[in-house]
Amino acid sequence: HAEISSVNRGDVIVIAFQTNWRSVARECTETYGPEGVGYVQVSPPQETITGTQWWTSYQPVSYKLDSKLGTEAEFTNMIATCKAAGVGVIADAVINHMAGADRSGTGVAGSKFDGEGNFPAVPYTPSDFHDCTENIINYSNADNVQNCRLSGLQDLDTGNANVRSKIVDYMAKLLDLGVAGFRVDAVKHIAAADVAALKSELLAKTGLDENDFLFEQEVIGSTSEAKEIQPVNYLGTGKVSEFNVNARLKQAFNGDINSATFGLSGIGTSSSWVPSNKAAVWVTNWDTERGDNALTYKDGSRYLLANAFLLAYNYGQPHVYAGYYFNNNDAGAPSASTTQVPDMKCPTDGSQTSGTWQCTQRWTAIRGMIGFHNAVAHTKVTDWKEYGDNVVGFGRADKGYLAINNSESPLEATFTTSLPAGTYCNVYAVGDCSKTVTVHRDGTFTATVGAGSAIAIHVGAQPATWTSTSL
Ligand code: LM2
Ligand code: CA
Known part of the structure; x- marks a missing residue:
C-alpha cells in the first residue's frame, strides 16, 4: 500500500455527486489533476436498489461493486487513472443501514433482497439488524437515533461482530483496490464505540496505519440533540463534518459578511466547532443543497464567493461540490435510468437548466481558487x-x-x-x-x-x- 500515500497532492476534495466512474476518470485526467485537486469523493459504489432517483445510492442491497455508476472494472480503472493524475478517490461508505423496509426485489446487479432483513448476496439475515423497527423520531434519545431506522432504512446491528466483519471486508476491499479513503455516511446513527471497533478491525485486517487513508465521518451536530450523537464523540476515529460552516456562509453572504455575529470572521473560532485539523467543510453538499442551510448554485455570485472564501481561508478540509441543476429534489443525475447513470456532459455555454450537469470543477474562479488554496498552504490568515x-x-x-x-x-x-x-x-x-x-x-x-x-x-x-x- 505504499502507493496510497506516496502521491504528493493538495488536500482539496471535489465531490463528484452521482458522476459515473468513466466520467470521474476523465475529469481526473482533464481537470482535477491539472488544477491541483487532491481527492475526488464519489457517490456510493456498492450495489443498490434500482430507481432513477439519486438517493437510491443510499439503499445498499449488497457490497458488490456494481452500481448505477459503473462496474468493478470501471471503478478499478478510475482509481488507476486518477492515481496517475495525482488524485485520490474517496468512496462514500454506507454502513449504517441497508435498503428501506418498504423495498424488496432485485438490486442493480441482480441481487435479491427484502424488507425483512434478508440480503443473501452479503449475506445478512434478520438477526444482523437492530430489533427496533420504528423510524427515528427522537433526536434527544441516542438509543432511538442509533438503533432505530433512519427514514425507514433497515438498521444494521453494528454492535454485532458478524455485521462488522462484513463491513470491514467491504472497506478493506476498497482499500485494496486503491481508494484513498472514505466518507462514511450517517455516522451519528452509529454508536461511537461501534465506529471505533470497525475502524480498528479495518486497520488490523489491512495492516494499514490510520494516517494511510482518509476517514471522514458525516455527523450533523445540533446542540439540542443527545450528547452521544454530537461530532465531538467521533473526533478520535477521524475527520468529522462541520455543518456550522455551510450554515454560517449562508448567513454571512445573504447578509453582511462583516457582521460581528453572522459574518465570516467567526468561522472556526468557536471551541464548540470541530477543530480545523479534523473538520470536513463545504459551501454545500447534496443534502444541504436540498435543504435550507446552505448556499447553492441558485444563489449565483454569493455561491461562487463563498466557495472562494472557503478555499482561501484556513479552516478545515475544503470540499468543492459538483452536482447537477435540478427542480425536483428527487431527480437523479441527467438522463439517469433506473439502473445506470450515463457519462457526464459538461455544458460549455454556462447553461444552468434543470437536467444539466454542474461541472463546478471547470469554472474559472474555482480552478483559480484551488490553485490559490494550494499556493498558500501552511500559512496563517x-x-x-x-x-x-x-x-x-x-x-x-x-x-x-x-x-x-x-x-x-x-x-x-x-x-x-x-x-x-x-x-x-x-x-x-x-x-x-x-x-x-x-x-x-x-x-x-x-x-x-x-x-x-x-x-x-x-x-x-x-x-x-x-x-x-x-x-
Ligand atoms: C445520509 N447521510 O447521513 C445521506 O447523505 C443522505 O443523502 C441519505 O438520505 C441518508 N443519510 C441515508 O443514507 C437519502 C435521502 C432520503 C432517502 C434515503 C434512502 O435524503 O430521502 O430516503 O437517502 O434512499 C428514501 C425516501 C424515503 C424512504 C426511504 C426508504 O425519500 O421516503 O423512507 O428512501 O425507502 C420510507
Ligand atoms: Ca444505526
Missing part, C-alpha cells in the same frame, strides 16, 4: 480588514490575498497585503492571466473589485511564470 459595507480583504502571509465584494456596487480601494512587490494574475476573474493587479513595495495595491466579485492573487500565478492549464 493575515491582513484581515473591512474595506466597506460587505467588502473584506485578507491575506495568507506572503503567499496570497483575497478581496471579496459581496455588495451591490463596485468598490475601488487600496488593499494592504503582505505580498512581495510584483504583478499578479487575478485568478478569481480569469484563467489566462489577462487581468492583473500590481502590488507595490509597501504591500499595497489599488484596484476596483466588482459588485458580487473578488480579486484573488497568489505567488503561484504571476505573468512572468504563468502557464495556463487548458481544458
